Amino acid sequence: MGKTITTYLMTGDPKGPQYVLISNKICKMIIIPRSNLSIINERNELKTPSFYVLLGESEDSKPKAYIGETEDFSGRVKSHDYKKDFWNKALIFVSIGGAMTKADVEYLEYRGVKIAKEENRYDLENTQVPKMPTLPEHQRDAMDEFFEDCVFLTSFIGCSLFETEKDETGERTIFYLPRKGCNARGVYTSEGFIVLRGSKVMKGTASHYKGTKQRDAIIRSYCTEKDGELIMNADRLFGSPRAAACFCLGNSSNGWKDWKDKEGRTLDELVRKI
Numbered sequence: 477m478g479k480t481i482t483t484y485l486m487t488g489d490p491k492g493p494q495y496v497l498i499s500n501k502i503c504k505m506i507i508i509p510r511s512n513l514s515i516i517n518e519r520n521e522l523k524t525p526s527f528y529v530l531l532g533e534s535e536d537s538k539p540k541a542y543i544g545e546t547e548d549f550s551g552r553v554k555s556h557d558y559k560k561d562f563w564n565k566a567l568i569f570v571s572i573g574g575a576m577t578k579a580d581v582e583y584l585e586y587r588g589v590k591i592a593k594e595e596n597r598y599d600l601e602n603t604q605v606p607k608m609p610t611l612p613e614h615q616r617d618a619m620d621e622f623f624e625d626c627v628f629l630t631s632f633i634g635c636s637l638f639e640t641e642k643d644e645t646g647e648r649t650i651f652y653l654p655r656k657g658c659n660a661r662g663v664y665t666s667e668g669f670i671v672l673r674g675s676k677v678m679k680g681t682a683s684h685y686k687g688t689k690q691r692d693a694i695i696r697s698y699c700t701e702k703d704g705e706l707i708m709n710a711d712r713l714f715g716s717p718r719a720a721a722c723f724c725l726g727n728s729s730n731g732w733k734d735w736k737d738k739e740g741r742t743l744d745e746l747v748r749k750i
Contacts, residue, residue, distance in 0.1 A: 481632060486515060496629055502575065503625035506568040507633070513557060516550040523548050524574040527584035527626065529637065530556060530563035530601070537697035538710065541637055542601040543588045545581035562601060567635070569626050576622075582609040583619045584626070591638050596673070596710040598637050599697070634667065636713070651735035651743055653724050660708075660724040662735065664743060668713050669720040669731065675708040681726035691723055717743055 480499035487493055493515045495506045506522070508515060516522050526549050532540040540562045546552040549568050556563070569584070570576070586606045592598060593605070611619065627638040650672075653660040660675035671677075677699065681688045699706045714720035717731030725734075732744040 479628075487512070496632065497572070498625060498628065501625050502572045503622050503629065504570050504572050505626070505629040505633075506570065508566045508568065510557070510564050510566070513553060516553060519550070521570045521574065522550045522568060524570055525576045525578055525581045526568050526570045527581045527588065528552075528566060528568040529588070529630070529635075530560065531565045531567065531635065531637075532562040533564065537693060538597070538599045540601055541592065541598040543585060543592060544602075545578075545585040547578055547581075560601065567630065567633075569622075569629075571622070579609045579611055580615065580619050580622075582606065583611055583616065584623055587620075587623050588626075588638060591640070595638070595640060597639070636711070649737050649746065651737055653721055653735055655725060658724055660720075662720055664717060664735075664747060665713075668715045669717045669735070671708060671712050671714065671720050671724060673708050673711050675724065677706050677708065677724045678726040679704075679706050682728070685722075685727055687722065688726075691726060694723065 481496060482499065483494060483496050485492065485494045491509065493506070493508045493512045495504055497504045504521070506519070525545070525547050527545050528543075528549055530542040530544075542556070542560065542563065544552070549566075553566065586608045589600070589602055589605055592600055630637055631639055648663045648665070651662050651664065653662070655678070657680075658676060658678045660677060661672045662675070663670050663672065677695070681691060685691075694712065695706060698708055698710055698712050700709045701707075714723060717735050718729060719731070721729035721731035721734045732748070733742050735743040737746065
């Protein structure tokens with residue numbers, strides 16, 4: 477079933493402050509770059525209970541995030557601006573009409589931190605894991621639905637903080653890259669190729685491999701050594717099947733030919749049908 481998404485650029489700048497919402501839903505995601513924090517004084521909805529995420533990006537290591545809740549983001553963000561250096565963008569989730577309570581956003585924070593830690597896609601700056609607040613059953617169900625809209629909207633703008641492996645793969649074909657010292661799994665998406673958590677990647681690199689420095693940085697952030705093997709501890713998106721295969725093998729690779737499904741068909745055979 478299709479969805480209608482409304483995006484409004486508050487200043488007319490596609491990289492500036494904006495909000496995004498789903499038609500016929502009450503969840504509204506406000507996106508504010510750190511360089512545009514002055515706009516918070518103009519937004520009354522930022523003085524209502526909200527669930528929020530601070531995001532920071534890195535090319536080599538995992539992106540960083542801080543997940544929080546507040547009754548007044550316009551006041552809370554001032555503290556984050558002084559005390560937290562890593563972030564460059566804030567995502568604030570409010571209810572259209574301001575219907576959420578303090579307990580509601582505490583529950584959203586609890587769910588957000590729990591899922592983000594389980595999926596391990598981002599390095600969380602949260603020092604404490606919040607406890608689940610007590611909510612009436614009907615209100616917990618309502619907040620679960622609201623949270624699913626938060627997951628959808630973050631995914632819509634390319635943020636995978638709350639996505640699960642099921643969200644990423646769905647009915648998509650899983651491709652494999654088995655080699656001596658490597659046993660990787662991945663999926664091809666509209667954004668690129670995702671190497672899945674649990675994949676075993678090659679420990680060393682070929683002498684002629686030119687991406688060793690960047691590969692080592694990714695390994696430090698995304699891999700754990702177990703019994704002498706390097707295992708991916710989180711999903712990692714690469715720009716192309718080739719880049720994903722080269723990372724897994726520590727060597728040059730034609731990813732379109734080397735990634736194969738369980739029937740042995742290459743990614744090239746299944747995807748490049750034009």
